[in-house]
Amino acid sequence: MSDLAFHQFICRSDNYGLLLHDHKSGATVAIDAPDAAEIEAQLEARGWQLSHIFTTHHHGDHVDGNLALKDRYGCSIVGPRKEAQRVPGIGTEVSGGQSFLWQGREVHVMDCPGHTLGHVAYYMPSEEVVFAGDTLFSLGCGRVFEGTMEQMYHSVAQFAELPPATQLYCGHEYTQSNARFALAVEPGNAALRQRAAEVDWLHAEGRMTCPSTIGAELAANPFLRTGSAEIRRTLGLEGASDAAVFAELRERKNSFR
Numbered sequence: 001m002s003d004l005a006f007h008q009f010i011c012r013s014d015n016y017g018l019l020l021h022d023h024k025s026g027a028t029v030a031i032d033a034p035d036a037a038e039i040e041a042q043l044e045a046r047g048w049q050l051s052h053i054f055t056t057h058h059h060g061d062h063v064d065g066n067l068a069l070k071d072r073y074g075c076s077i078v079g080p081r082k083e084a085q086r087v088p089g090i091g092t093e094v095s096g097g098q099s100f101l102w103q104g105r106e107v108h109v110m111d112c113p114g115h116t117l118g119h120v121a122y123y124m125p126s127e128e129v130v131f132a133g134d135t136l137f138s139l140g141c142g143r144v145f146e147g148t149m150e151q152m153y154h155s156v157a158q159f160a161e162l163p164p165a166t167q168l169y170c171g172h173e174y175t176q177s178n179a180r181f182a183l184a185v186e187p188g189n190a191a192l193r194q195r196a197a198e199v200d201w202l203h204a205e206g207r208m209t210c211p212s213t214i215g216a217e218l219a220a221n222p223f224l225r226t227g228s229a230e231i232r233r234t235l236g237l238e239g240a241s242d243a244a245v246f247a248e249l250r251e252r253k254n255s256f257r
Contacts, residue, residue: 004105004127007046008208011038014173015061016210018131019048022103027051029102030075031122031131032171033065040072052102055079056112056133057119058086062171066090082118096120114152115142123162130162130214134171138212139195140178141223142171143254149247156223156246164215175199175209181256182222185234185249191219222249 003024011017015034019042022028029052030039043050050073055063057080066077066088078100081093094100096111102124110121112135123130134142135152136159144152159168179196186192195216199209218224222231226242226249235248 002127004103006129007042008169008210009038009042010173010208011035012061016169016171016173016208017042018169019043019046019050021046021048025103027103029054030065030069031169032056032062032133033069034061036065036068036072039065039069049073050075053077053079054107054122054131055087055090056121056131056135056171057116058083059116059134062133063088080118080120083116094120110158112155112158114144114147114149114155117146119155121159123166128163128165129167129169129211130159132159132168132170135159136168136217136221136223137170137172137178138168138175138210138217139182139192139199139221140174140253141221141250144250149250150243152250153226153243153246157242159214160218160224162214164213164218166214167211168214168217169211173208173210175212176203178221181253182220184256185222185252186225186228186230188230189220189225189228191216195220 005021007019009017011034018031020029028048033053070089076091077089078092079087079090081095084093094109098109105126108123112119112121115134121132141156179199202209226245232238
């Protein structure tokens with residue numbers, strides 16, 4: 001049995017809060033800090049003390065709780081070097097290609113520009129888990145606000161290189177709406193239809209749809225399936241590059257209802 005416990009919860013309206021607690025040391029890390037009061041309530045309910053925050057990017061719905069939590073617990077805040085001036089309370093700056101240790105576990109930092117220019121993700125190979133923030137969602141990907149479509153394509157594509165069993169934790173509960181779009185561009189995908197049905201059931205039961213796995217996303221997420229013949233026919237881009245297919249998917253998703 002692992003010494004690491006995962007606790008995921010919804011905060012704000014659709015943000016995921018996520019706590020990792022190391023039973024051996026008592027250390028606890030929050031992946032982003034969307035809401036200080038909710039995170040504190042979840043910690044207190046479990047008797048955990050917050051020791052770290054791993055920040056993926058500077059958007060307010062991911063950092064608004066930083067200073068209040070740092071004041072309350074004295075926690076260390078890790079965040080992207082390229083956005084250090086926009087991450088409240090940051091103490092340790094990291095960039096893609098770096099690794100660091102948290103409670104004896106190696107954490108690899110992935111550069112993920114696109115949603116924001118300095119966005120990072122955190123991959124823990126020993127736990128087979130990746131924290132993708134707002135770059136990759138279950139059955140979707142984040143909007144491109146600061147970077148380019150080309151950057152976002154490469155940021156998303158690198159997740160396909162992780163082992164298929166890797167659990168994917170993301171920043172928002174968007175899976176049901178993502179599934180509707182995915183079905184619109186690849187309706188013949190049996191794995192996607194099965195996942196969409198599962199997501200509808202989970203929603204009906206009031207349950208969360210994440211984490212997913214990289215393998216499940218490779219089978220059903222259109223943003224990781226730019227080589228799909230059906231998607232390319234739907235878009236009228238049979239001979240286009242993968243990056244061009246990705247960009248068209250993202251543009252269509254922006255206006256999809």
